[in-house]
Amino acid sequence: MWQPSVAPGAVDRIACVGAGVIGGGWVAHFLARGRRVTAWDPAPDAGDRLRRLVDAAWPALETLGLADGATRDNLTVAATLEEAVADAEFVQESAPEDLGLKSGLLARIDAAAPPGIVIGSSTSGYRMTDMQASAVHPERLVVGHPFNPPYLVPLVEVVGGERTHRAAVTWAEEFYTLTGKTVIVMDREVPGFIANRLQEALWREALHMLDAGEATVAQIETAVTAGPGLRWPFHGPCTTFHLAGGEGGMAHALDHFGPALEYPWTRLASPALTGSLREALVTGAAQVTEGRSTADLITERDRRLIAVLRALREVGA
Amino acid sequence: MWQPSVAPGAVDRIACVGAGVIGGGWVAHFLARGRRVTAWDPAPDAGDRLRRLVDAAWPALETLGLADGATRDNLTVAATLEEAVADAEFVQESAPEDLGLKSGLLARIDAAAPPGIVIGSSTSGYRMTDMQASAVHPERLVVGHPFNPPYLVPLVEVVGGERTHRAAVTWAEEFYTLTGKTVIVMDREVPGFIANRLQEALWREALHMLDAGEATVAQIETAVTAGPGLRWPFHGPCTTFHLAGGEGGMAHALDHFGPALEYPWTRLASPALTGSLREALVTGAAQVTEGRSTADLITERDRRLIAVLRALREVGA
Structure with a gap:
């Protein structure tokens, strides 16, 4: 049985393998959190590029607080x-997104690194089960999927493969959280994980609209940034829908807007709004909004929206 | 031939028909922009509810500047x-989303309002062609689709129906813009318009994941708000992708991530990445980013991300 050789809170020495946009972003993040980082990348000028990337990110990290x-x-x-x-x-x-390349690299890392440490992969959507096949110690291999830029966007999605030990998943969750990340632990492997699936659906609908001449790139960008995108830093789609239901919340919203799920408002068909899906939505929305009243949530939403609008105005956006 | 009887900049008296969440939001918006508003809603207590909604919104509007x-x-x-x-x-x-109800109401408004004024509908996705059938002066009927809350979110999607005069569309674009809105004018009717199609694709994928037990409501919310949602107030999906391509921009991103369009990363299939779609994306991305360097865009993105992160931190989000 696999056991970690170091506690998540005791980690000082971190290795980053692959130092492009994502790997370099991780380097900047870990340095800003006071850790020591050793990086490796096969590109001949990788060291110089990495230092430039870290230098470019540093003022932002100083502003947020080192x-x-x-x-x-x-x-x-x-x-x-x-x-x-x-x-x-x-x-x-954080190697390029190529299954063979990543599997091979993880096997090399696994062979060279102490067996009691956790190895996280930045893969955007591969299953760890498919990447850990050649490892001698697959128990400590996890997905730790960040978002660009990893030194500013907090989300990390953590999920293990079939041969990953549960303790390694828990370790990674604790470790990333201690470095200031917001972690989602998935208990099953879904291609694209959660956030990429959501943004990929939006992206693919955008590509269809562009392809069909229904919208231009500029219209798609404005549609997001001047519209629903302004709420997405603090309300996901479920909370948005819950508020759209007024005092009746998610239940009222589903009664009122449920039929729209059958409209051709995107090329993606909706699942049937069954009793159990409805229940999951109503219960889930109440949970994430902690049972607070719609009036209270609206006041808070407005305060957040104004904060975002003013902040962007102040930086000239 | 239809001609407007009042210039967009001369409008002082605005009527809002329907005074629920959306209609009431419009009332608050127009009042904050210094206009006079007459509202009507068939609900018995509509007047009281409307005044409460405007009172609740007013501090936010004062903060942003009346x-x-x-x-x-x-x-x-x-x-x-x-x-x-x-x-x-x-x-x-801004009546409830019911095609028969809205068509009937628009016909009544059309019969009672001066023929030279424009009438905008807040519909979330109906085509004006389907709503203007019973109007005597359909030339001045346009869709003016807002986002919740209309007193804070700037986006308005404007599109006419088959019987709408082009001058009414242009008039509405100018008018909404003069009241501080960010307007997208669509030259064809697409169910769900643009922004709702994009957010509906994301929403439906979320429903599928929830339905299949792949993610919880809380995970979906965090996936958006701690991840890609933080960028969406200033970068739409195309700009995000353009920056993911590094110095090579959209062209490099498509070469590098293009194959992912065939991965099962959402239930929505992608269109084929044809030469013309590729060209539209590359040209469009260069246009919306005004041909600026990736380094420059990254510096700006970080400044904006930090502004959003700090603003939300300051209001306790």
Whole structure:
């Protein structure tokens, strides 16, 4: 049975394998949280590019507040993958999205890194089950999927594969959370995880509209940024719908707007609004809004919307 | 040939037909922009509910800045629809989403309002062609679709029906823009317009995931609000993708992530990435980003992201 050799809160030495936009973003994030980072990337000029990326991100991280002792001097660029991970207490892999490449790289990391440490993969949508096949210690391999840029966007989706030990998933959840991330732990492998599936649905509908001449790129961008996109930093689709129901909340919204699920308002067909789906929505909405009144939620929504509108206005957006 | 009887910039008297969440939101918006509003709604307690809604919205509108002379005293509640619209210079209809109800109401408004004024409908997705059938002056009927809450979210989608005169569409575009709205004019009728199609695709994928037990309501909400949702107030899906391509922009992103369009990352299939779709995306992305460098856009994105993160932190989100 696999057991972690280091506690999530004790991790100081992190290895980042792959130092492009995502890997480099992880490097900047971990440095800003006061950790030491050893990075490796096969590109010949990877070290210089990585330092430029970290330098570009640093003012933003300073503005948000660095952890005690955080410094860019804690970055080392290793000459080989094996050197990078040899004494790491956590490894984040951020190679290009290619199943064969990632599986091979994870096997190399697994062979070179201490067996009691967790290895997270930044994959955008592959199942860990499909990537851990060649590993000797697959128990400690997890998906830790970030969003761009990883030094600012808090979300990380964590999920293990069939051969991942539950303790490694829990360890990763705790570790990422301790570095300031907002973590979703999935208990099953779904291609694209959760957030990418949602944004991919929106993206594909946008591509269809563009392809059919129904909207231009500029119209699609404005439709999001001047419209529903303004609410999405604080209300997801379920809370939005719950508020659209007024005092009756989600239940009223489903009665009122439910028929629209059958309208051709996107190319994606809706599931049937069965009793159990309805119940999951009503219960879930009450839970995420903590049973608060619609009037209260509306006041809070408006305060947040105004904060977002004013903040963007102040930075000239 | 239809001609407007009042210039968009000269409109002072606005009638709002339907005073629920959306209609009431429009009332608050127009009052805050210094206009006089006459509202009508068939509900027995509509006047009281409307005044409570406007009172609740007013502090937010004061924070954002009222127009000169804006006051809640400019609100009148009319006893009949006909009285509300008799001397209006613009009418906004916001009845419940029911095609027969809306068509009938628009016909009544059309019969009672001066023939040279524009009438806008808040419909979430009906085609004006299907709603204007019974009107005597269908030339001045347009869709003016807002987002909740209409007193804070700037987007309005404007589109005419087959019998709408082009001059009425242009008039509505100018009028809404002058009241501070961000307007998208569509040159063809697409069910759900643009923004609702995009958010509906996301919503339906969320419903599928919930229905299949792949995600909970809480996970869906966090996936959006802690992840891609943080970028959506300033970057739509195309700009996001353009930046994901690094210095190579959209073209590189399509080469790199294009294959993911065939992955089962949502239940919505993608259109084929043809040469013309690729060209539309590359050209469109360059246009909306004004040909600026990725480095420049990333600096700006980070500034905006930090502004949003800090603003939400300050209001306790």
